[in-house]
Amino acid sequence: MSVSLATGADPDSLVVSGWSAASPYGLGAAAFTEGVREGRDAVTGDDGTGGLGPYERAGRIPDFDIRAVLGRKGTRAMDRATALAVATAGLLLGEAGPGLAQDDPEAVGMVLGTGHGSVQSIMDFTRDALTGEKPFHVDPALFPNTVMNRAAGQSAIWHTLRGPNTTIAGGALTGLLALNYASRLLRQRHCEAVLCGAVEEFSADRAWLEYHSRTGGGAHRQPVGPLGEGCALMLIEPLGRARSHGRAPLATLLGSRFLAFTEPEGATRAVRRAVTEALKEADVRPEEVGLLVPSDSGGALGAREDTALGSVFGEHRPPRLRLRRLVGDTCAASASLQLAAALAVPGEGRPVLVTSVDPDGQTGAVVLRTGAA
Structure with a gap:
């Protein structure tokens, strides 16, 4: 390498x-x-x-x-x-x-x-x-x-x-x-x-x-x-x-994980596992994460996502950027806009976690580090 x-x-x-x-x-x-x-x-x-x-x-x-x-x-x-x-x-x-x-x-x-x-x-x-x-x-x-x-x-x-x-x-x-x-x-x-x-x-x-x-x-x-x-x-x-080509890196992709769940009650476990494995792949400890950008889907599904994130991060409470309540539910575009939001806010050099969970039974987590590589 x-x-x-x-x-x-x-x-x-x-x-x-x-x-x-x-x-x-x-x-x-x-x-x-x-x-x-x-x-x-x-x-x-x-x-x-x-x-x-x-x-x-x-x-x-x-x-x-x-x-x-x-x-x-x-x-x-x-x-x-x-x-x-x-x-x-x-x-x-x-x-x-x-x-x-x-x-x-x-x-x-x-x-x-x-x-x-x-x-x-x-x-x-x-x-x-x-x-x-x-x-x-x-x-x-x-x-x-x-x-x-x-x-x-x-x-x-x-x-x-x-x-x-x-x-x-x-x-x-x-x-x-x-x-x-x-x-x-x-x-x-x-x-x-x-x-x-x-x-x-x-x-x-x-x-x-x-x-x-x-x-x-x-x-x-x-x-x-x-x-x-x-x-x-x-x-x-x-x-x-x-x-x-003279382009400064805005963020580095570190890790990702995607999982499926069959019952709504399984969303909490699936989100927790996806986040844990994405952080492990990225070689980032939970306490190092400087920003969370969850899907903020609301209702029972959103509550399960929040519960999963709370169980991973414990007493460490990085700020959460909740985009959906600002721009509405953009459905298929929501996760890409979440990634854009992670790039839009200040925070040079910190790991950022973006998560998403869909009512059809799938969840995903992506870890990136903002700023110069």
Whole structure:
């Protein structure tokens, strides 16, 4: 293993060397950072359009107009989720420095998480097929928006990213699973850098689907709270590559663990084990952790996550950043926004633990160290 004599850091260590976000605070890392540091509530009421479905409030990206942000060319039939991903990728690539993708497009991949893709597009297309004079009297230009990998594929095409392109769907854990997948791509030398994150759009149709899934029967019933939308993307690459391109590492990836549980009561044990094993892999003691960013899912599931974290950390009580209550439940994008929040708050050199737990029976934990490697 080659080690940098100046810092003792392995140049092959995987680092976050850039990030950006589209969130209810606005477009870009600066808007997100400001909102998170202030602890500002970005969940707002109906703006008069009546598009909140069964909810009274939601965390929506303010004044996001697809054509105004991306231009008219290529956006006539673009759905909101795709536009959010394309716009966020553009912001990240612009900040990462010139030539990231242009010099060697095959070297840069993309791993993008999503819930179902664009729920609004799927529902609209299906509705047209059922209510039209004939089932095939639909707009073919809208069909690509119904495919789950539309946002990832279009983002790569738009920004000339010709490396591996993957779509991940894993509920609330999606962002952590995407990060894990991106790390494997890099460690297996399938590419040299990856844009990694997740996206979720807000729409009335998605709001109704979430509402009915949460208020229906079953053991995994969840509290009904305001939904949100957003996209967070990080540039992941080896430390040596980041330095050679003049990018300072913002965080180093240290460890991760993912587990499943079959009954709601098993969530506490699964979270505790995932956290313990992720810390062990990262060679970090619980008392060294400087920040916790839990999924903050609320209800019984959120209480079990808190109980598990309390049992791991005991008397050591690092501050907890609870993002969901600020921006709403962003579902598939939530874990990526949690990672972005960990990068947004001050705390150079401290280990940070990000956890997520999903009512469908899976949990995950990621440990990273913020600041220079």
